Amino acid sequence: MPWKRKWQKNTSNFTEKDIKTESKKANSKAKDYLKDKNKLKNLIEEAEEKAELKKGKKGFVQETWTSLKAMFELVKSYIKGDYRNIPYGSLVIIVGAILYFVMPADAIPDFLVGLGFTDDAAVIGFALKKVKDDVDKFLEWKEAQERE
Incomplete structure (x- = not known):
């Protein structure tokens, strides 16, 4: 099956360059979501549902x-x-990573059991490396709010 060989090639060659390219595409779409609270809220709800299922x-x-x-x-x-x-x-960057996670047709389709989330995890990890300090500050703030 030619499609199988294509996906095998894609999964084995998913490089840091691919991660950056996919992240950049998602980040450009993220800006549109940040302009529309309802669209952003719907994205988060969809992402939470998908994450819970997976x-x-x-x-x-x-x-x-x-x-x-x-x-x-x-x-x-x-x-x-x-x-x-x-x-x-x-x-x-954060919204871009969430968008990439939700996209059904990303670099490695989610239906490929055992492989479908490797690109999602890579893009999420790449994003987190870039914004780790900001996420950590948020988590500290959230913890302080919960103590009050």
């Missing part, structure tokens, strides 16, 4: 779930206006 499935590791959950919480707090202490560029 949690514990092969290829979807706990670390990815934890990172996504923190990103979801940050964006929800941003939408509500509760948390605004984040640079716009970091917000674009």
Whole structure:
């Protein structure tokens, strides 16, 4: 089957350059979502549903779930206006990673069991490396809010 060989090639050659390219595409779309609160809210709801369904499935590791959950919480707090202490560029990267996670037709389709989330995890990990300090600040803020 020619399609199978194509996907095998894609999965084995998913490089850092591919991750950057996919992230850049998603980030450009993220800017549109940040202009529309309802669109952004719907994206987060869709992403949370997908993450909940995929949690514990092969290829979807706990670390990815934890990172996504923190990103979801940050964006929800941003939408509500509760948390605004984040640079716009970091917000674009976070929303871009969430968008990529939700996209059904990304570099490695999610239906490929055991492989379909490797690109999602890579893009999420790449995004988190770039915005880790901002996510950590948010988590500290959130923890302080919960103590009050």
